[in-house]
Amino acid sequence: MxxxxxxxxxxxxxxxxxxxxxxxxxxxxxxxxxxxxxxxxxxxxxxxxxxxxxxxxxxxxxxxxxxxxxxxxxxxxxxxxxxAPQDIDAAAARAEYDEALNAKPSDQRGVQDRQRKLNRAKMKQEMAGAK
CATH class of the missing domain: 2.60.15.10 (F0F1 ATP synthase delta/epsilon subunit, N-terminal)
Incomplete structure (x- = not known):
């Protein structure tokens, strides 16, 4: 069905x-x-x-x-x-991760935004590796 x-x-x-x-x-x-x-x-x-x-x-x-x-x-x-996995550039995802990792949030909202960007970039890297 x-x-x-x-x-x-x-x-x-x-x-x-x-x-x-x-x-x-x-x-x-x-x-x-x-x-x-x-x-x-x-x-x-x-x-x-x-x-x-x-x-x-x-x-x-x-x-x-x-x-x-x-x-x-x-x-x-x-x-x-x-x-989609085939649309993710692994190098660009790594650059996104590095950029988020190096961000210096100044408030709680910035900390949450940084963590979300780190999580998203990490998942993109995993998906790109699963092509």
């Missing part, structure tokens, strides 16, 4: 296909989505979004926040940023 999945960023629609399963990086842990799931609205965190396509192929994206809604056998993922 399958359902429709759409992934959208402010810049583009990344995916609009029939899928058999999705694993989302919710803000408080991973959540699996299968066909005929009860309606759901969930806040996303930084992490891997795994999609199993109807043909048996798996696609993985790194997403950075957003929301996901499952309703009427349709999953819609709205995220501020998403990257």
């Amino acid at each position: 399958s359902f429709q999945c759409t992934i959208v960023t402010p810049e583009q629609q990344l995916l609009d296909q029939t899928v058999t399963q999705a694993i989302l990086p919710a803000h408080d842990g991973q959540i699996g989505i299968l066909t005929s799931r009860a309606p759901l609205l969930v806040k996303l965190g930084l992490g891997k979004l795994q999609i199993d396509l109807a043909g048996g192929k798996r696609q993985t994206y790194l997403v950075d926040g957003g929301i996901a809604q499952m309703k009427d056998n349709k999953l819609t993922v709205l995220t501020s940023a998403a990257w």
Whole structure:
């Protein structure tokens, strides 16, 4: 059994296909989505979004926040940023990490922003290595 999945960023629609399963990086842990799931609205965190396509192929994206809604056998993922492994430049991700590591935050918000950038750059490096 399958359902429709759409992934959208402010810049583009990344995916609009029939899928058999999705694993989302919710803000408080991973959540699996299968066909005929009860309606759901969930806040996303930084992490891997795994999609199993109807043909048996798996696609993985790194997403950075957003929301996901499952309703009427349709999953819609709205995220501020998403990257497929093949689109991530490992050297650029390393440079992002180094830049965040060398940042000198002056307040608590800056510390949180620095940590988020470090986490995102580290995950990009991991995803780039998994190509």
